[in-house]
Amino acid sequence: MKKSTAIFFICLMFVLGGCQSGGMQESDSASIAPGGEMQSDSSSSASSVEKSAEMKTADNQDNANAPKSEESQAEEGSESTEQMIIHEAQVEAEVKSYDEGAKWILERVSAVKGYVVNQSTTQEEDDGKSGTLNIRIPESSFQSFLDQLKGSSELSVLNQSVTGQDVTEEYVDLESRLAAKEAVEKRLYQFMENAKGTEDLLTVSNDLERVQEEIESMKGRMNYLKTRSDMSNISLSLKEDALPGVTTTKLNTWERTQQEFMSSVNGLLSFGSTLIIFLAGRSPIFLLIAAIAGAAYYLFKKRFRKESPKV
Template identity: 45%
Template sequence: MKKRKIMLWLLILSVIVSACSNTGEESSMEANYDMENSSEEMEIAEPETPSEEFSEAEESAPAQDNEEQVQQVETNTERKIIYNAHLNVEVKNFESSYTNIQNQVAEFDGYVVESSTFGATEGNPPSGQITARIPQTDFRSFIQLVEDGSSKVIDSSVSGQDVTEEYVDLESRLSSKQVVEKRLLGFMEQAEKTEDLLAISNDLATVQEEIEQIVGRMNYLENKSDLATVTIFLQENNTSLPSEGELNTWEKTKDQFMKSIHFLITAASAIFVFVVGNILLFLLVGVLVLFTYLFVRRKRKNHPE
């Protein structure tokens, strides 16, 4: 009887021990599975690629552009204005005035962009045109100097184009592009994969090309606004006789006398040119007339009536 009880207790104890061991194994397997899953999740979760960070940088750039542009518009007091001036003047002596204007351009630290001259023709006096770039701070003084040196100002005009807003926008865009360029250079130093390095290089080349275009446009606007363009057309005064209504009797007499002399000189000159220019023709006609006369005369002597 005691043996049976002992066997029964041993059987119950073995069942309990077996159950406990199974529970421990299941909990151990679950723990291992959780660790494996967590390790797999760690492997799957890769860090962001440089191109993705570059995209984020580009998305954040416009916001920075707007903020910087507003700040620059508020703080920038120097305006960028492109001035163009046109002058049409008459001078007493074309050659000396043309040379003087070119010398004055050099004195104002400017330079001549284009120049041309036209010789005198019948009814048209000598004339010419000069296009010069003059520092904006002095170009109005230069215009006044040219007008004072001329005998008559036919017309004068000055126009300006304000490009301040465009210049400020270019400055803002340049600043944001330089920030993106700096980030791309940092990504390139950290890149380990060849494909990431190629992608960053392409993006960097695009950004640097845009920076060059912006800088080129800014330099153009700076040059145009720092130096005004002045175009001068000058011609020599026409020398003409005073009108009839403005002359008194003595002046009318002198005018008519001069006209008569001019007519006689012109007529004599025309006759002289006609005679000398056709002297060979006159000689030929004279010889023919002389031979004809001699032939007729001899014929009459040989055959009297």
């Protein structure tokens, strides 16, 4: 009896343990199911975001992925782009002889493979010659050329100013935009080949012309930045500071004396003519004044005689 009772309790404990394990499995499965639903909801929301992004980019261009890939490639390539700085310098200097100083500068410019953009010269009667040279120097020789000007015995630098403009960021940005526009151009060519109607062909042609104009504008700007950063600009003002020497021209003493004498005679004649014209023109006024003065003198003299005592 006791043995059968013990067996009964053992069987009851196994049954109760099995029920508890089954309930835990059901709860675990129930907790996993909501997680699975959340995963499906996140995937659907991500796909909707991607679709909306594709719809937005489709309004700007037909194939958004291709230009983005080109831009990313351009950005990766821009990391290796060297720093581009446009240097400009303003230099004022004095020279003993303008011709010799200008000749020496042109020789130095030619030695560093530079060139003269423009040159102007002015001849002053008392101050000698002066002029301006606008030259372009390779960027690698820019600072050394300025040092040569300062250390030269041919000229004396009075004033110097140097400015610089970093255009690296602008150039890299133009590279990226150019790559994107070229990708769009390639795509428009494909559309033109597959165009079936005249209206579609005209629309694609207009878009292609606009894109090509933007591409040419970007290339022109890039070439300008490249050229200006490779060749620095120096504006050099020269002034001759030489002592005046003995003149070798003819003095023309006799001719100049005759001219001075005749100028004096003409001045006297002009003054006399002006005086005569003045007196003749104002003669009625002068005659009236003289008559009044004469009458007043006569009356005064007559009255003075009456009042004076007789001796």
